[in-house]
Amino acid sequence: MWTAAGAVVLGGAGCGAGDREHGDGKAGRPSASASAAATGAAPLARARLIAASFTEGERIGKYTASEYSLGVPLGENYTATPAVCQPFVSLAAGATAFTPAAEVHRRVDVPGETLGPTVAVQLRSYPGQGAKGVMKALGRAERACADGFTEERAVARATYPKAEPVTAPRVGDEAAAYRFTILDVKGKLKLYEYLTVVRSGSTTLSFRAEITGTRDIGGVPEEIVRAQWEKFRPER
Numbered sequence: 001m002w003t004a005a006g007a008v009v010l011g012g013a014g015c016g017a018g019d020r021e022h023g024d025g026k027a028g029r030p031s032a033s034a035s036a037a038a039t040g041a042a043p044l045a046r047a048r049l050i051a052a053s054f055t056e057g058e059r060i061g062k063y064t065a066s067e068y069s070l071g072v073p074l075g076e077n078y079t080a081t082p083a084v085c086q087p088f089v090s091l092a093a094g095a096t097a098f099t100p101a102a103e104v105h106r107r108v109d110v111p112g113e114t115l116g117p118t119v120a121v122q123l124r125s126y127p128g129q130g131a132k133g134v135m136k137a138l139g140r141a142e143r144a145c146a147d148g149f150t151e152e153r154a155v156a157r158a159t160y161p162k163a164e165p166v167t168a169p170r171v172g173d174e175a176a177a178y179r180f181t182i183l184d185v186k187g188k189l190k191l192y193e194y195l196t197v198v199r200s201g202s203t204t205l206s207f208r209a210e211i212t213g214t215r216d217i218g219g220v221p222e223e224i225v226r227a228q229w230e231k232f233r234p235e236r
Helices: 032-039 046-051 083-089 130-144 222-232
Strands: 063-067 079-081 102-109 118-125 149-152 157-160 162-165 174-183 190-200 203-210
Touching: 046 102, 046 118, 079 083, 083 130, 083 149, 118 222, 130 162, 130 174, 130 190, 130 203, 157 174, 190 222, 203 222
Parallel strands: none
Antiparallel strands: 063 102, 079 149, 102 118, 118 203, 149 157, 162 174, 174 190, 190 203
């Protein structure tokens, strides 16, 4: 799990950053004709998402991008109670009712800085109305989960006592951003995590930022969101 979340794991063996890494998702096989009928265009192929993603070693200010060596972070094995809060935990294939046709995952951090922020940057394309469905599901979670939820896995859980909306970037067709408060293993210290999701047509760009320790980083670093949007934006 993420390092911050790793500090709040309850009821099981401790887990490190690699526990959420399982490689880039593989493209599915949606019907292009069905997607076109629903949205006017087929979902972007994985090759297009890769071309629009950060590359291994790419620099974004003081940050450096890399590929997840062990896999997809925030996978379908991460679930939420109550279930309506699931989009706050994972948007991976199998985790929600909206299955992406293709997805690509990148990690962005400051090499050698163990206490700095780490951001999972994930691009997903959806058939039909899937991308819009994801944003609506986030809106439902926002309304239902403000007073907290529990993240659950096979052998551990993490308690999120608060989820609140924060200012979202003004890019894409729509965007949402959230700040999560997480309790440490003893239930005394508060840790913070941020999630930003941008929708552009049938594709979502999600950014989840965490940090080891109790410092509040104030949000997903703007330069990371801006740089990824510039690489992806449809008019390019």
